[in-house]
Amino acid sequence: MVATNANNLVYERPEGFTDTPTHYCPGCTHGVAHRLIAEVLEEMDLIDRTIGVAPVGCSVFAYNYFDTDFVEAPHGRAPAMATGIKRVLPDRIVFTYQGDGDLASIGMGEIVHAAARGENLTVIFINNANYGMTGGQMAPTTLPGMKTTSSPNGRDVETQGFPIRMAEMLSTLDGVGYCVRRSLHDPKNIRLAKKAIRTAFETQARGLGFSMVELLSTCPTNWGMTPVDSLKFVEQHMVPAFPLGDYKVAAGVAQIKI
Amino acid sequence: MPRELWKGNEAIAEASVRAGLDAYFGYPITPQTEILEYLSKRMPELGRAFVQAESELGAINMVYGAACAGVRVMSTSSSPGVSLMMEGLSYIQGTEVPAVLVNVMRGGPGLGNIAPSQADYNQAVHGGGHGDYHNIVLAPASVQEAIDLTVMSFDLAEKYRTICMVILDGSVGQMMEPAKMPEMRPMQRANWDWATDGRMGKRPRRILSSIYLDPIEEEKLNLRLLSRWKTIQRDEVRYKEYFLDDAEFVIVGFGTAGRVALSAVRQARAKGIKVGLLRPITVSPFPFEAIEQLVGRVSGFLVTEMNSGQMLEDVRLAVKGRVPVEFYGRMGGVVPFTEEILHEIERIASSKLSVDVDPREAWLERMAQAV
Structure with a gap:
């Protein structure tokens, strides 16, 4: 056994994390998304002036894992709560962490108007195409034909509508400084996701307006797949439906060098 | 200022x-x-x-x-x-x-x-x-x-x-x-x-x-x-008392309904009717104790509200059936006139009240007759 020291340490808990095991299912990418945020906050030295806003959904307990102040919002209202905090504490860093049911369904009004007002917030949006916490019901982001517990025969777009592409939609709003979609299905994309999260927080730190990073994510438990097959599902089915890319990078944000 | x-x-x-x-x-x-x-x-x-x-x-x-x-x-x-x-x-x-x-x-x-x-x-x-x-x-x-x-x-x-x-x-x-x-x-x-x-x-x-x-x-x-x-x-209970010292019966009303009732109480006093007013400032916490104090020395209560008797239930809870409670309300955005409440005061002053009468039922009957 080789002792761990500064020379051979290759992986450790970021400072932005508390020493708390997560409640997430094995193979779920929430842990990856959390870690990327914690690493970025650490690298930007923002941990002690950040206030997080947790959603309702699988990540309802996100507040247990970050070593920052945190509040827990009603379902979908995180952008409104974050607005209230940021408007009275403009020198703090405020971010919401929201799933697709929270952000794209019940919280559609709050997210659209926070973006339209150009609230200087960062939103990390986890798109895993279903309601995870309640057991895998159809979400606004569920793919056509995808089976869920509330679309047991597969999502029928004739009666159940079409998936919503949030990054594209919000990018049309003038208040948005930075709005991109990334994926967490392989190491290369995870690195790109981290860079986007860094850019989003840089956008906020420089007062350049609303920033959102949509992250295509897995839900092995509710999809009924192994973690590896879930990653393949993201690559093969979700990425074509939710194309990765930069949907809005305002002129000031484009000049940020990371 | x-x-x-x-x-x-x-x-x-x-x-x-x-x-x-x-x-x-x-x-x-x-x-x-x-x-x-x-x-x-x-x-x-x-x-x-x-x-x-x-x-x-x-x-x-x-x-x-x-x-x-x-x-x-x-x-x-x-x-x-x-x-x-x-x-x-x-x-x-x-x-x-x-x-x-x-x-x-x-x-x-x-x-x-x-x-x-x-x-x-x-x-x-x-x-x-x-x-x-x-x-x-x-x-x-x-x-x-x-x-x-x-x-x-x-x-x-x-x-x-x-x-x-x-x-x-x-x-x-x-x-x-x-x-x-x-x-x-x-x-x-x-x-x-x-x-x-x-x-x-x-x-x-x-x-x-x-x-x-x-x-x-x-x-x-x-x-x-x-x-x-x-x-x-x-x-934190707060309320205002008007003419309670020698009141024989007491109106309970909050906000505008209480204010209109005060005008009616003043007119009734000018006519020699010994009526008082308790106007809750905190409707929550409700002034139960203030009503409890009055129960022993008044012959009854009249609750006036601009609803169908919502605070009435809290007054009844305080009174516990020991003395009669009457009700007069207007609803739907109608503000009662002073004359309406004065008319109620005069009715109560000149009639024998009973604890067995349901105040809301009796009020609805009077409303039906008025219409």
């Missing part, structure tokens, strides 16, 4: 500013929109936060966020908008953070109308949002009282880390009266030991949440809220 002519809604807005309002979030709805409009100019000129939200849901959750950050925060709305805010109220109470909400009530249910009403008494006093909680609820009857109670609402909300509601009917919000504003308080943010305002290198992290996944922990919260509420019931 000299007395100036103030419109109720604008007076509430200015009073909140002078009480140190740090952030306001609202949404337009009649008959309270002047508060939003007034603050849209006043707050930015003082460098304070103002946001016209996308909805009342948005507004109350912005209030929730700012309350968690530890600042003096308020929203205002009117009945249908306040219904939308009930989600946020429940969360704010579950998280034990202070906030002020003003409801300038209008006729309902549903869209109803924009005329003065007291139909949201039950919503404010007996719940509204889900879960087990109580709001402090103040009920002004004049522009001056609206100013004074708005100022007081912030202190009460912070003292008990609770929601303090100010409920007034649309007529108090819309009318103009001479009133005196308080001096401007210096803006000084409290340094609460619970606020999620960022660690800033000085302290361990804080979490504010309404989640207690373990039922035993939730029950502890329920007990904590209840214990705090019992303190509020003991220490």
Whole structure:
């Protein structure tokens, strides 16, 4: 056994994390998304002036894992709560962490108007195409034909509508400084996701307006797949439906060098 | 400060500013929109936060966020908008953070109308949002009282880390009266030991949440809220008494209904009828003890409201059937005339009342005959 020291340490808990095991299912990418945020906050030295806003959904307990102040919002209202905090504490860093049911369904009004007002917030949006916490019901982001517990025969777009592409939609709003979609299905994309999260927080730190990073994510438990097959599902089915890319990078944000 | 002519809604807005309002979030709805409009100019000129939200849901959750950050925060709305805010109220109470909400009530249910009403008494006093909680609820009857109670609402909300509601009917919000504003308080943010305002290198992290996944922990919260509420019931009951010393029977009415009743009581006194008035200022906590004190020495009560008898149930709870309780209400945005209440006073003074009569049934029968 080789002792761990500064020379051979290759992986450790970021400072932005508390020493708390997560409640997430094995193979779920929430842990990856959390870690990327914690690493970025650490690298930007923002941990002690950040206030997080947790959603309702699988990540309802996100507040247990970050070593920052945190509040827990009603379902979908995180952008409104974050607005209230940021408007009275403009020198703090405020971010919401929201799933697709929270952000794209019940919280559609709050997210659209926070973006339209150009609230200087960062939103990390986890798109895993279903309601995870309640057991895998159809979400606004569920793919056509995808089976869920509330679309047991597969999502029928004739009666159940079409998936919503949030990054594209919000990018049309003038208040948005930075709005991109990334994926967490392989190491290369995870690195790109981290860079986007860094850019989003840089956008906020420089007062350049609303920033959102949509992250295509897995839900092995509710999809009924192994973690590896879930990653393949993201690559093969979700990425074509939710194309990765930069949907809005305002002129000031484009000049940020990371 | 000299007395100036103030419109109720604008007076509430200015009073909140002078009480140190740090952030306001609202949404337009009649008959309270002047508060939003007034603050849209006043707050930015003082460098304070103002946001016209996308909805009342948005507004109350912005209030929730700012309350968690530890600042003096308020929203205002009117009945249908306040219904939308009930989600946020429940969360704010579950998280034990202070906030002020003003409801300038209008006729309902549903869209109803924009005329003065007291139909949201039950919503404010007996719940509204889900879960087990109580709001402090103040009920002004004049522009001056609206100013004074708005100022007081912030202190009460912070003292008990609770929601303090100010409920007034649309007529108090819309009318103009001479009133005196308080001096401007210096803006000084409290340094609460619970606020999620960022660690800033000085302290361990804080979490504010309404989640207690373990039922035993939730029950502890329920007990904590209840214990705090019992303190509020003991220490914060406020009411005004008029002509009670020798009163043979007593009217109980809040807000505008109480104010109209006072005019009727004065006219009845001029006719030699020994009637008094008890006007609750805090409809929650309700002045049960004040009514208990009266039960032994008066022959009965008349409850007047601009609803179908919502506070009536609390008066009956206090009276416990020991003396007769009568009721007179107008609904739907109708404000009772002084003559109507005087007529009720004269009817009661000249008839023998019974504890066996259901006050609401008897009132409905009289209403049917009048129509």
